Amino acid sequence: MKDKKPKNVFRDGAISSDFIGNSIYKHQTKTSIGAHNIFLGQVRADDIDGKTVAAIEYTAYEDMANQKFHDIRESAFEKFDLTCMHIYHSLGTVKAGEICLFVFVSSPRRKVVFEALEYIVEAIKADVPVFGKEIFEDDTHQWKQNN
Amino acid sequence: MKDKKPKNVFRDGAISSDFIGNSIYKHQTKTSIGAHNIFLGQVRADDIDGKTVAAIEYTAYEDMANQKFHDIRESAFEKFDLTCMHIYHSLGTVKAGEICLFVFVSSPRRKVVFEALEYIVEAIKADVPVFGKEIFEDDTHQWKQNN
Amino acid sequence: MLLTIKYFGQIAEVTQKEEETLECSAKNISELLALLYSKYEGLKIKDFQVAQNQELVSESTEITGAEIALLPPFAGG
Amino acid sequence: MLLTIKYFGQIAEVTQKEEETLECSAKNISELLALLYSKYEGLKIKDFQVAQNQELVSESTEITGAEIALLPPFAGG
Numbered sequence: 485m486k487d488k489k490p491k492n493v494f495r496d497g498a499i500s501s502d503f504i505g506n507s508i509y510k511h512q513t514k515t516s517i518g519a520h521n522i523f524l525g526q527v528r529a530d531d532i533d534g535k536t537v538a539a540i541e542y543t544a545y546e547d548m549a550n551q552k553f554h555d556i557r558e559s560a561f562e563k564f565d566l567t568c569m570h571i572y573h574s575l576g577t578v579k580a581g582e583i584c585l586f587v588f589v590s591s592p593r594r595k596v597v598f599e600a601l602e603y604i605v606e607a608i609k610a611d612v613p614v615f616g617k618e619i620f621e622d623d624t625h626q627w628k629q630n631n
Numbered sequence: 632m633k634d635k636k637p638k639n640v641f642r643d644g645a646i647s648s649d650f651i652g653n654s655i656y657k658h659q660t661k662t663s664i665g666a667h668n669i670f671l672g673q674v675r676a677d678d679i680d681g682k683t684v685a686a687i688e689y690t691a692y693e694d695m696a697n698q699k700f701h702d703i704r705e706s707a708f709e710k711f712d713l714t715c716m717h718i719y720h721s722l723g724t725v726k727a728g729e730i731c732l733f734v735f736v737s738s739p740r741r742k743v744v745f746e747a748l749e750y751i752v753e754a755i756k757a758d759v760p761v762f763g764k765e766i767f768e769d770d771t772h773q774w775k776q777n778n
Numbered sequence: 779m780l781l782t783i784k785y786f787g788q789i790a791e792v793t794q795k796e797e798e799t800l801e802c803s804a805k806n807i808s809e810l811l812a813l814l815y816s817k818y819e820g821l822k823i824k825d826f827q828v829a830q831n832q833e834l835v836s837e838s839t840e841i842t843g844a845e846i847a848l849l850p851p852f853a854g855g
Numbered sequence: 856m857l858l859t860i861k862y863f864g865q866i867a868e869v870t871q872k873e874e875e876t877l878e879c880s881a882k883n884i885s886e887l888l889a890l891l892y893s894k895y896e897g898l899k900i901k902d903f904q905v906a907q908n909q910e911l912v913s914e915s916t917e918i919t920g921a922e923i924a925l926l927p928p929f930a931g932g
Contacts, residue, residue, distance in 0.1 A: 505649055505653070507721060515676035522667075524655065550645070583655075598672075610852070612854045615787035627787055627788045630852050728890050758929075762929070777930055
């Protein structure tokens with residue numbers, strides 16, 4: 485058992501560019517940071533068999549997902565010399581062009597943030613029980629699957 | 632000779648979080664994008680022999696630097712399947728905690744953005760004639776040098 | 779044992795519910811799945827993992843917990 | 856040949872100027888540097904690269920261009 489309770493990583497709907505800008509702004513008081521690296525997942529308007537994805541509707545096994553996000557966080561802090569780390573993921577409907585995942589890492593030095601960010605994003609894709617229903621413009625759907 | 636004229640990458644003073652947020656916002660109409668990766672360089676308040684860095688004053692051999700940024704850009708588009716790429720670098724005074732470098736790459740797929748961003752940032756550090764005077768709180772200075 | 783079973787995504791489309799409580803005598807996950815397959819024919823062709831008390835488990839894992847979840851392929855990010 | 860010489864960062868601190876025009880007969884970069892070392896003693900202990908018409912060149916490169924720059928270590932980003 486971990487002693488720290490997992491935070492809630494989920495946000496209702498898309499993650500706005502204002503929220504991201506504001507999150508960057510808040511780090512300007514942390515003057516030991518030399519490098520930030522940010523990953524943003526954006527919903528693609530994929531064409532599949534002649535139909536276009538209009539949105540993804542995200543659901544999750546929320547308690548387990550937040551625990552997994554927490555584990556990824558702890559393991560990233562153990563592996564890499566990070567000053568800060570933030571993860572936000574959407575639940576509910578996110579339209580094509582909108583942002584559904586925001587991962588933000590900061591460190592005194594740049595080499596660290598590149599390695600850490602890729603590690604975290606790959607772990608999220610592989611280990612966190614989040615499900616995505618790709619909704620086409622004609623209201624039919626299919627289920628998204630990470631590769 | 633390249634046929635396209637290099638753009639001016641330089642911005643006067645720090646790069647604001649609003650500018651970055653707005654740049655993210657503008658990409659939400661590009662619905663073929665699935666992944667963004669952003670690098671931000673922030674000025675560290677390093678302690679050096681008991682003195683603290685208060686700001687960095689950036690100068691550059693501007694024409695050559697813009698040409699180098701342009702070459703890096705062309706070479707990144709050749710190597711990686713990128714949808715968009717933006718680079719901004721500060722000139723003049725940037726205080727500790729403020730952002731001096733903003734590199735933004737976007738692609739349909741995530742693997743590409745990780746590789747591309749690191750390639751671009753390392754090339755900027757190694758190849759672009761930008762010079763940084765680290766100004767201490769007591770108004771003395773030393774010259775910054777990339778490793 | 780009284781078990782809460784949770785269904786997600788395309789699995790919940792098959793079961794037509796997101797959660798149910800079952801009183802069952804299954805000793806391990808494999809036995810529980812046999813029971814669920816007989817109840818929901820469509821599950822057999824679906825790809826999913828099983829979690830017990832929020833940890834992924836294998837078919838041979840003994841049932842010890844109160845919460846079992848059927849998780850279709852992950853699609854986060 | 857009439858050359859414009861540009862100085863940057865800590866190099867400009869030594870030369871006390873950012874740019875100057877020189878009429879000189881130096882055939883290659885090495886000969887030009889000898890001239891500049893005699894003019895600015897402090898340059899000898901400085902670490903720098905030389906660009907001719909915005910391309911980095913070596914000491915043996917022939918002088919062909921109108922613009923030479925002395926570039927101290929880069930510090931971008």
